[in-house]
Structures are given as structure tokens and as C-alpha cells.
Amino acid sequence: MKQRLRFWFRLVGMGILAAILAAGCAGMPGPPPHAPSGPLTRIAPGQPGYPRFDDDMDGDGLEHALEKSLEYLHRLPPDRHFTFAADRFDTAHMIRSIEVFLGFIRTRPSPDALREFVARRYRVYRSTGGSETGRVLFTGYFEPIIQGSPIPTERYRHPVYSRPADLVTIDLSKFSKKFKGETLIGRHAKNNRVVPYYDRQQIEEQRVLDGNAEELAWVDDPVDLFFLQVQGSGKVYLTGGQSLNVHYHTTNGRPYRSIGKLLIEQGAIARSDMSMQAIRRYLNDHPESLRKVLNYNPSYVFFKLEEDGPLGSLSVRLTPGRSIATDRRLFPKGALAFIDTRQPLITAEGRIDSWTRLSRFVLNQDTGGAIRGAGRADVFWGNGPYAEIAAGHMKEAGDLYFLILEPAAAVSSGLP
Numbered sequence: 001m002k003q004r005l006r007f008w009f010r011l012v013g014m015g016i017l018a019a020i021l022a023a024g025c026a027g028m029p030g031p032p033p034h035a036p037s038g039p040l041t042r043i044a045p046g047q048p049g050y051p052r053f054d055d056d057m058d059g060d061g062l063e064h065a066l067e068k069s070l071e072y073l074h075r076l077p078p079d080r081h082f083t084f085a086a087d088r089f090d091t092a093h094m095i096r097s098i099e100v101f102l103g104f105i106r107t108r109p110s111p112d113a114l115r116e117f118v119a120r121r122y123r124v125y126r127s128t129g130g131s132e133t134g135r136v137l138f139t140g141y142f143e144p145i146i147q148g149s150p151i152p153t154e155r156y157r158h159p160v161y162s163r164p165a166d167l168v169t170i171d172l173s174k175f176s177k178k179f180k181g182e183t184l185i186g187r188h189a190k191n192n193r194v195v196p197y198y199d200r201q202q203i204e205e206q207r208v209l210d211g212n213a214e215e216l217a218w219v220d221d222p223v224d225l226f227f228l229q230v231q232g233s234g235k236v237y238l239t240g241g242q243s244l245n246v247h248y249h250t251t252n253g254r255p256y257r258s259i260g261k262l263l264i265e266q267g268a269i270a271r272s273d274m275s276m277q278a279i280r281r282y283l284n285d286h287p288e289s290l291r292k293v294l295n296y297n298p299s300y301v302f303f304k305l306e307e308d309g310p311l312g313s314l315s316v317r318l319t320p321g322r323s324i325a326t327d328r329r330l331f332p333k334g335a336l337a338f339i340d341t342r343q344p345l346i347t348a349e350g351r352i353d354s355w356t357r358l359s360r361f362v363l364n365q366d367t368g369g370a371i372r373g374a375g376r377a378d379v380f381w382g383n384g385p386y387a388e389i390a391a392g393h394m395k396e397a398g399d400l401y402f403l404i405l406e407p408a409a410a411v412s413s414g415l416p
Contacts, residue, residue, distance in 0.1 A: 038085055038086075038128065039127060039128055039327075039330040039331065039373075039374035040084055040085040040125040040126065040127060040128065040331075040374075040402060041085055041125065041126055041128055042084075042085050042086075042087070042123060042124070042125050042126075043124055043125070043126050044124075045119040049126055049399070050124065051124075051338060051340055051359075051399070051401060052115060052359075053114060053115050053118050053338060053361075054111060054359045055111070055114065055359065055360045055361055056357070056358065056359050056360050057321055057322070057360045059105055059106075059108055061319050061320065061321060061322045062105055062322055062360075062361055063102065063105060063106065064319045064322070065319035065322035065323055065362070065363040065365070066098055066101065066102040066105070066336070066363065067102070068314075068316040068317055068318075068319065068323075068363065068365065069098055069314075069316070069334040069335070069336070069363045069365060070095060070098050070099065070102070071316050072314040072315070072316050072333070072334045072365070073091060073094050073095045073098065073334050074095065076091045077091065078090065078091050078092055079091070082094055082332035082333075082335065082404075083332065084123070084125050084332060084335075084402060084404050085125050087123070087404075089404055089407075093404070093405065093407070094332070094334065094335070094404070096405060097122075097336065097403075097404050097405035098334075098336060100121070100405055101122075101336055101403075101405075104117055118403065121405060121406055122403045122404065122405055122406060123403065123404050123405075123406055124338075124401055124402075124403055125401060125402045125403075125404075126399065126400070126401050127331075127374050127375075127377075127399070127400040127401070127402075128374045128375075129374055129375045129399075129400075130373065130374070130375025130376075131373075131375070133375060133397070135375065135397045135398065135399065136339075136341075136374070136375050136376065136377050136397070136398055136399060136400045137375055137376055137377075137395065137396070137397060138339065138341040138358075138377050138378070138379060138394060138395075138396045138397070138398050139376075139377075139378050139379070139391075139394050139395055140378060140379045140380070140381050140390050140391035140392075140394040141231055141232075141325070141368075141378050141379075141380055141381070141391050142231060142380070142381045142382060142383060142387035142388050142390070142391040143231065143233060143234050143235065143309070143310045143382060143383040143387070144224070144227055144228050144231050144234040144235075144383070144388070145234060145235045145236075145237065145383055146219055146221070146224045146225075146228060146234065146235075146236055146237070147219065147220065147236075147237055147239075148160070148217040148218055148219045148220075148236040148237065148238050148239070148244075149217065149218045149219075149238060149239045150217060150218075150238050150239070150240065150242070151218065152215075152218045153218070155220045156218035156219060156220050156239075157218065157220070158218060158219050158220070158221070158222050158225050159209075159215040159216075159217075159218055160215065160216045160217045160218070160219060160225065160228070160236065160246060160303055161203075161209055161213045161214070161215060161216070161302050161303070162213055162214040162215075162216055162249065162302060162303060162304060163213065163249045163250055163302045163304065164187075164197075164209055164212050164213040164302065165212055165213065166187045166188055166212055167185065167186075167187055167197055167250065167252070167302075168185070168186055168187060168188060168194060169183060169184070169185055169250065170183065170184040170185075170186070170194070171183055172184055184253065185197055185250070185251065185252065185253025186253060196253065196254065197252040197253050197254065198252060198300075199252065199254050199295075199298035199300070200252075200254070200294065200295050200297060200298050200299065200300045201291075201295040201298070203252070203300050204222075204291070204294075204295070205291070205295075213302070216236075216244065216246060216303055216304075216305060217236045217238060217244055217246070219236065222290065222294065223280055223283050223284070223290070223294075226294055227276065227280070228246070229300070229301035230276075232247075232248040232301065232310075233245070233246060233247045233248055233303075233306075233309055233310040233311065234246055234310070234383075235309070235383070244305055245305065245306045245307065245308060245309035245310070246303040246304070246305060246306075246309075247303060247304055247305070247306040247309055247310070247311055248301060248303065248304075249301075249302045249303055249304040250301075250302050251299055251300060251301050251302065252298075252299065252300040252302075254298040254299045254300065255298065255299065256297060256299045256370075257296055257297045257298065257299075258297070259279065259293050259294065259296050259297050260274050260279060262293065262296050263279065263282060263293070268282055268286075269282055275392045275393045276388075276391065276392035276393075277388075277389070277392045277393070310380075312325070312365040312366035312367075312380075313325075313328065313333075313365070313366050313367045314333060314334055314365050314366070316365060318365060318366065318380045319363070319365075319380070320380060320381055320382025320383075320387065321360070321362075321379070321380070321381065321382070322360070322361075322362050322363060322380075323362065323363055323365045323366060323379075323380040324337065324339065324362045324363070324364055324365070324366065324377050324378060324379055324380065325364075325365075325366035325367050325368045325371050325377065325378040325380070326364055326366075326367065326371060326376070326377050326378075326400075327367065327371055327372050327373055327374070327376065328367040330373070330374055331364055331402065332364065332402065332404075333364060333365075334363065334364060334365060335363070335364045335402050335403075335404070336361065336363060336364075336402070336403045336404070337361070337362050337363065337364050337400060337401060337402050337403065338359075338360070338361050338362065338400075338401040338402075338403065339358065339359070339360060339362055339377065339379070339398060339399070339400055339401075340357070340358070340359045340398050340399045340401075341357075341358050341359075341396045341397065341398025341399070342355045342356065342357060342358055342396045342398070343355065343356060343357075343358040343379075343390060343394065343396075344356075344389065344390055344393055344394070346385075346386060346389055350385055350389060352389065352393060355396070358379075358396075358398070362379075364402070366378070366380065377400050379394065
């Protein structure tokens with residue numbers, strides 16, 4: 001019962017990709033002189049580590065992301081509390097904090113005006129980062145787009161499954177307070193027993209779900225299907241012209257094992273070369289190893305259809321370059337944040353040419369299985385060639401900050 005088996009939208013989805021990339025990371029800078037006790041520490045203008053708040057992206061995407069966080073916050077009870085280091089704020093204050101920032105962003109302020117506005121009206125908290133580095137490891141995820149068919153054919157033979165009828169989810173906290181937050185996933189078996197659900201190999205090779213789970217679509221590439229599960233959501237373009245938004249629903253409850261780490265340990269891919277693209281190339285070049293490698297990870301994702309997407313764990317649409325995923329246990333959901341790290345620049349041929357600074361305001365709108373602790377964050381890149389390259393290669397050190405409106409400023413409606 002010690003292992004947490006509760007999986008959310010990105011818990012196994014992009015969490016697997018993050019773990020793949022984290023497995024290939026070289027060491028980041030040395031440990032800070034004093035290790036903080038919590039995930040956030042408050043810093044003031046003029047103190048070391050206080051950011052300049054240079055935003056390198058257009059304001060339209062930021063507006064959209066802010067509006068989506070408001071959409072989430074307006075669904076919450078007014079007495080919900082959000083923790084920023086030693087400070088706690090209720091839902092109403094969170095909403096006001098986002099609204100005030102959104103109103104100011106809509107004026108399209110100059111960089112200096114934006115910095116002055118934040119310094120005067122917002123409290124800033126810095127993530128304490130990893131225990132050994134004091135910094136945050138940033139990885140990325142994206143929305144895959146793959147080809148499919150509404151019916152099985154000789155080409156399209158691999159099903160995208162919905163939640164199976166015999167899968168059961170058990171909230172263990174209902175049985176004892178010591179299991180708070182623990183969820184078990186399994187299936188009904190003979191003699192009224194609940195046993196672990198089928199693993200990836202049984203699902204893929206024994207077809208145990210035939211007649212037990214609806215096939216939402218059929219795809220032609222098992223590697224595409226695997227990485228669709230890795231990302232947790234995506235679009236499937238069907239042969240008849242229709243497109244489907246497939247969204248994470250649940251998993252089989254089996255523990256995740258990183259195929260990236262496996263390939264590094266086997267010497268198939270060098271640690272420094274590890275990326276999603278490197279894994280795909282290896283599997284394409286070694287078809288005889290395909291099943292063995294994929295089945296090393298027994299976890300399996302089941303999907304549902306959505307009218308819109310992609311959606312994060314807050315059930316709001318993610319904004320490319322403006323939505324991030326963090327550890328949901330540590331950081332306030334839906335909150336305004338700021339990141340300072342690096343992103344790749346690519347050539348017209350789709351190769352990484354160099355790396356440049358990534359510095360912008362973002363919203364905390366997702367979570368992930370490998371996004372654990374104060375030293376991890378995942379950037380959502382959207383879809384398309386750049387998104388796939390950035391998500392597949394990003395493993396950069398950086399800094400993460402959270403912002404909340406000063407309580408005294410919340411009573412004022414004027415801007416700035």
C-alpha cells in the first residue's frame with residue numbers, strides 16, 4: 001500500500017516522457033549553501049535571485065492562459081485555500097490576483113512598466129528546486145497528431161482503447177485514514193476477488209480487452225500509440241476526414257518503468273543522446289526489439305473523447321508555451337508563475353541549431369507522474385514539428401517562481 005497508484009491526466013502521460021529525459025540529464029549546478037525546508041521561499045525586490053520578469057512571448061497566449069486559470073478557479077468553493085510558503089490565500093484572492101494581472105496585461109505594458117507593476121503589487125516566491133542543486137529541471141511535452149481509422153484494416157491494426165468495463169478504481173482512504181490519497185486500480189476476478197489489472201504485454205499481445213473495451217480508433221504504428229500514451233492526449237486524424245481529440249481517462253494501475261532508462265542501461269542509446277526522437281529511431285532501426293522494449297513498461301493508458309483539447313489536469317485547455325506542469329502536492333493549482341530556463345532553436349530542416357533563453361510568465365495548469373518535487377517542471381509546447389522537437393530534447397536547468405497579489409492591493413480596483 002506504500003506505492004501511490006492514483007493516476008491523473010498527466011500522471012502517466014507526459015510524466016513518462018519527463019522521466020525518459022530526466023534519465024538522460026547530466027548533473028546540474030552544485031547544491032545551495034543552505035537547503036530550505038519547503039517548496040517555496042518568499043523573495044523581495046532587490047534580493048538575490050529576484051527575477052527581472054522579462055517576457056519573451058506575445059501577450060495573446062498569456063491572456064488565454066490566464067483566462068483558463070480563471071475558468072478553473074471559478075469552479076472551486078470559496079473556502080478553498082492555496083499555499084505559498086508560509087502564506088495561505090482563499091479562492092477569491094486567487095481569482096482577484098489573476099484578474100488584476102490579466103487586466104494589466106491587456107494594456108500591453110512596456111517591459112519596464114510590467115516589472116514595476118509586479119514589484120509593487122505582487123508577492124514573489126521562488127521554488128527551492130532540487131535538494132542537490134537548488135534549481136529546477138525543465139522538460140517538455142506536446143500534443144501528438146497521428147493518423148488512424150475508425151475501423152480495423154490491414155494497415156490500421158493497433159487499437160486506441162477506452163476505459164475497460166471490468167476496470168475498478170478503489171479509493172483506499174474510504175477504508176482507513178492512513179491511506180489518504182491512495183487509490184488502487186484492478187479488475188474483478190473469480191470468487192469476488194480484485195486482482196491487478198492486465199499489463200501492457202497482456203493487453204497488446206493476448207488481446208484480453210477484445211469485447212471488454214471500446215476501440216476509439218485504430219492506428220498503424222505501435223510506436224505512435226506508445227507515445228500517444230506517453231503524452232496523455234492528442235489528435236487522431238481518421239481516414240474519412242474526421243478528427244478525434246483523445247484524452248487521458250485512466251491507466252491499468254501498473255507501475256511505470258522508463259524505457260529510456262532501459263535503453264541507456266543496455267548501451268543502446270548514450271545518456272547524453274537520450275531523447276524521444278532517439279528512442280523512436282532505435283525502435284525503427286531494431287524492429288526485432290520493439291515489443292520487448294515497449295513491454296518493459298507495464299503501464300497502459302486508456303482514453304476518452306473530448307470536444308476540445310488538449311486538456312490539463314485542471315480540465316482546461318492548455319496554452320502552448322504558457323502552461324506548465326508541476327507537482328500537484330506542492331504548488332498552487334492554476335497559479336500565475338514565471339520561468340527562466342532555455343529552449344532550442346531549430347533549423348528549417350528540423351534540427352536543433354542552438355539553445356536560447358526562455359523567460360516568461362506561465363500558468364500552473366497540469367501535473368505529471370515524473371514531475372515530482374520542487375525541482376521539476378514540464379513546459380507544454382502545443383503540436384507540430386517544433387513542439388515535438390522541443391518536448392523531445394528539453395532537459396534544462398532553470399528557476400521557477402510563483403506570484404500572488406499582495407492582500408492590500410486586492411482591495412484596489414484601479415490599474416496599474
